[in-house]
Amino acid sequence: MTKGVLGRQIVKNLLVFLVAMFILSFAVFFIASYAPGDPLQSFYGERVEQMSAEEHEAARHRLGLDGPVYVQYGHWLANAATGDFGLSFKYKEPAIDVIQAFIGNTLLLGGVSYLLVFLLATVLALCCAMYEGTKIDRAIAHVGTILYYLPGFWIGLVLLLIFNVNLGWLPGSGAYSPGHAGDILDRLEHIILPVIVMIIGHLWYYTYMIRNKLVEEARQDYVLLAKTKGLTRMQVAVRHCLKNTAPTIVSIMAISVNHILGGTYVVEAVFSYPGLGKLAIDSAKYHDYNLLMLIVLLTGAFIIFSGLLAQTINAWIDPRLKVKGGGTSWTIRQLFGR
Amino acid sequence: MDDTSAFRPVGKRAVEAVPVKHRRQPGAHGIPVISCLLLAIIVLGCVFAPVLANHDPTMFYLDHLNKAPDSAFYFGTDSLGRDIYSIIWYGGRISLTVGVLSMAIATAIGLLYGCISGMGTDTMDNVMMRTAELISSIPSILLMLLLLAILDSPSVVTLSIVIGVTQWMNLARMTRTEIRQIRSSDYILAARAMGATFPHILRHHLLPNVLSPLLFMIISLIGTAMTTEATLSFLGIGLPVEIVSWGTMLSLSSRALLTNSWWIICIPGFFLVATLTAITRVGHALRHHAVRSASNL
Numbered sequence: 001m002t003k004g005v006l007g008r009q010i011v012k013n014l015l016v017f018l019v020a021m022f023i024l025s026f027a028v029f030f031i032a033s034y035a036p037g038d039p040l041q042s043f044y045g046e047r048v049e050q051m052s053a054e055e056h057e058a059a060r061h062r063l064g065l066d067g068p069v070y071v072q073y074g075h076w077l078a079n080a081a082t083g084d085f086g087l088s089f090k091y092k093e094p095a096i097d098v099i100q101a102f103i104g105n106t107l108l109l110g111g112v113s114y115l116l117v118f119l120l121a122t123v124l125a126l127c128c129a130m131y132e133g134t135k136i137d138r139a140i141a142h143v144g145t146i147l148y149y150l151p152g153f154w155i156g157l158v159l160l161l162i163f164n165v166n167l168g169w170l171p172g173s174g175a176y177s178p179g180h181a182g183d184i185l186d187r188l189e190h191i192i193l194p195v196i197v198m199i200i201g202h203l204w205y206y207t208y209m210i211r212n213k214l215v216e217e218a219r220q221d222y223v224l225l226a227k228t229k230g231l232t233r234m235q236v237a238v239r240h241c242l243k244n245t246a247p248t249i250v251s252i253m254a255i256s257v258n259h260i261l262g263g264t265y266v267v268e269a270v271f272s273y274p275g276l277g278k279l280a281i282d283s284a285k286y287h288d289y290n291l292l293m294l295i296v297l298l299t300g301a302f303i304i305f306s307g308l309l310a311q312t313i314n315a316w317i318d319p320r321l322k323v324k325g326g327g328t329s330w331t332i333r334q335l336f337g338r
Numbered sequence: 339m340d341d342t343s344a345f346r347p348v349g350k351r352a353v354e355a356v357p358v359k360h361r362r363q364p365g366a367h368g369i370p371v372i373s374c375l376l377l378a379i380i381v382l383g384c385v386f387a388p389v390l391a392n393h394d395p396t397m398f399y400l401d402h403l404n405k406a407p408d409s410a411f412y413f414g415t416d417s418l419g420r421d422i423y424s425i426i427w428y429g430g431r432i433s434l435t436v437g438v439l440s441m442a443i444a445t446a447i448g449l450l451y452g453c454i455s456g457m458g459t460d461t462m463d464n465v466m467m468r469t470a471e472l473i474s475s476i477p478s479i480l481l482m483l484l485l486l487a488i489l490d491s492p493s494v495v496t497l498s499i500v501i502g503v504t505q506w507m508n509l510a511r512m513t514r515t516e517i518r519q520i521r522s523s524d525y526i527l528a529a530r531a532m533g534a535t536f537p538h539i540l541r542h543h544l545l546p547n548v549l550s551p552l553l554f555m556i557i558s559l560i561g562t563a564m565t566t567e568a569t570l571s572f573l574g575i576g577l578p579v580e581i582v583s584w585g586t587m588l589s590l591s592s593r594a595l596l597t598n599s600w601w602i603i604c605i606p607g608f609f610l611v612a613t614l615t616a617i618t619r620v621g622h623a624l625r626h627h628a629v630r631s632a633s634n635l
Binding site: 020023024028031032034145146149150151152153154157158160161164165166172258259261262265266269280281284285287289292295296299300303304307 | 472475476477478479480483484485486487488561565568569572573574575588591595598600603604607610611614615618622
C-alpha cells in the first residue's frame with residue numbers, strides 16, 4: 001500500500017514537474033522575445049552594423065532568432081531535448097558550458113549556508129523552546145526579528161567595510177585567490193563573509209518556524225510521561241520533541257531552497273563571487289537570454305526536485321504518514337471502534 | 339526572504355493551551371512609541387525635504403568629492419559630489435513611494451486573487467492556488483530580473499509594478515484561507531439569497547472581515563518592497579542613478595569601499611534600516627491588537 005502510494009506520488013510529481021518546466025520555459029521565452037536590446041548586438045558587437053541584409057538573416061538563423069515566437073520556441077525545445085540549450089550571446093560559448101564553470105561556486109556557497117542555517121536554527125529553536133517565555137526567548141526573538149529585516153546586501157557592505165577594507169582580515173571578492181583554485185582553505189576563506197550574510201538574513205525565519213513547532217510539541221502529553229520516567233528537560237526536548245518535529249524541519253528545508261538560492265544571488269553580487277547569481281544578473285543586464293533562460297530552468301528544476309525529495313524523505317522518516325497514505329482522515333472504525 | 343507567513347501565531351489549539359503569561363507574541367508589546375515617533379520623523383522629513391536640505395540636491399559639488407561629514411556637509415558627500423544630508427530626504431520620498439505603491443499593487447492583486455480563489459469552485463481554487471504556488475516557487479529576485487530585463491531603464495512606477503506583481507502570492511494564499519473560513523457564514527448566504535453580486539459581497543462582507551488578520555502582512559509588504567527596491571537599485575537593475583533613492587545612493591557603495599568612505603554606505607543604510615524596523619514594529623503591534631480583539635477570553 002505504502003509503496004503504491006509513494007510510486008503514484010512520484011509519478012504525479014514528475015508530471016507536475018514537466019508541466020511546470022514547460023510553462024516556465026515558455027513564459028521566459030515569450031518575455032525574452034519582447035525584450036529590448038538586440039541579441040545580435042551582444043553576440044557580434046560592432047560587426048552587426050557592417051553586415052549585409054543576407055548576412056544578418058543568416059546570423060539570425062544561426063542563433064535561432066528567425067520566425068515567429070512559437071516557431072523559435074519549438075526550435076529551442078527540440079534542441080533542449082537533446083541537451084543543446086543554445087549559445088550564450090555574451091560568452092560566445094554554449095550556455096551549458098558557461099554555467100558549468102559557475103555552478104560549483106554557487107553550490108559550495110549555497111550548500112554551506114544551507115547546512116549552517118538549519119543547524120543553527122535548530123539549536124536556537126531548541127534554546128527558545130526550552131526557555132519559552134523567558135528573557136532568553138524574547139531576546140533571541142528581538143535580535144532575530146531586527147536581523148531578519150536588515151537588507152542582506154547592506155550587511156554585506158558593512159562587513160566588507162569592517163573586515164576587508166579596514167581590518168584587512170578577510171578577502172572581499174572572488175571565489176579564490178589567483179593561482180589557488182584547488183586550495184580548499186583558500187576557498188573557504190573567501191566564503192566566510194558571504195556565508196555570514198546568508199546566515200544573518202535567513203536564520204531567524206527558520207528558527208521561528210521550528211521554535212513554534214517545538215513549542216506546540218512541548219504541550220503534548222507524552223512529554224509528561226517522559227519526564228515522569230526521569231528524563232531531564234534536555235533529554236525530552238532532544239530525544240522526543242525534536243524527533244517528532246523532524247518531518248516539519250525537512251518540509252521547511254525544502255521550502256527554503258528557493259529563498260536560500262535567491263539569497264545567494266544578492267550575496268554573490270555584493271562580494272563579486274563568480275556564481276550563478278552574478279551570472280544571472282549580468283545576463284539580464286546584457287540581454288543574454290539563452291543563458292538567463294537556462295539559469296531560470298535549472299533553478300526551477302532544482303527547487304521542484306528538492307520538494308520531491310523532501311516528500312520522499314518525510315514518507316520514510318515519519319511513520320505517521322504511512323498509516324493512511326498521508327491523509328489525516330479517520331475511518332468509521334477508528335472513530336467509533338474501541 | 340519575502341515570506342512572512344512564519345510570523346503568524348502557531349495553531350489555534352496550541353495558543354489555547356499556552357498559559358496566559360506566555361501568550362505575548364515575541365516582539366509585540368503595546369503601542370511602539372519609539373517606532374511611531376521615528377517613522378513620523380522620517381516621513382515628515384521627506385515631506386518637508388526642501389525645508390531641511392541645506393544644499394541643492396541636484397548639484398554636483400565637484401571640488402568636494404567623497405568628503406567626510408563636516409559642518410558644511412552634515413553627512414558628507416558621495417563620489418559624485420552630492421550632499422548626502424540633502425539628498426537623503428529627497429531619496430526617502432522615492433523609497434517610501436516605491437514601498438507604498440508596490441504594497442498597494444501587491445495588496446490589490448493578492449486580495450482579489452485570494453477572494454476569487456476562496457469563493458470559487460474547488461477546481462478553480464485548485465488551479466489558482468497551484469499557479470500561485472508555482473510562481474512563488476521561483477526565487478522572486480529571479481522573477482524580477484526577468485521582468486526588469488525587458489524594461490530598459492525602469493521608472494518609479496514601473497519598478498513598483500515589477501515589485502508588486504512578484505510579491506502578492508503569500509497574501510493571496512492567506513486571503514484565500516481566511517475567505518474559506520467565512521465563506522459559508524450565514525450572512526454571506528443571506529446576501530447571496532438576496533441576489534447580491536460577487537463585487538458587492540466582496541466589498542461589503544468579505545474584505546472588511548479578512549482585512550484585520552491580514553493587516554500585519556500588508557504593512558510589512560511596504561518594508562519588503564523598500565528592501566527590494568534598494569537591493570535592485572544596488573545591483574544596478576533597479577532605478578537609474580539619476581533618480582535619487584536610498585537604494586540608488588547605496589549603489590555607489592562599491593566605489594565607496596575603494597575609498598573607505600563609510601558615510602556613503604552607513605548613512606543611507608541606517609535610514610533604510612530605521613524605517614524598516616519601525617514599519618515592522620508598527621505592523622507587529624497592529625497584529626497583536628487584532629489578535630487580542632478577536633479573542634473571547
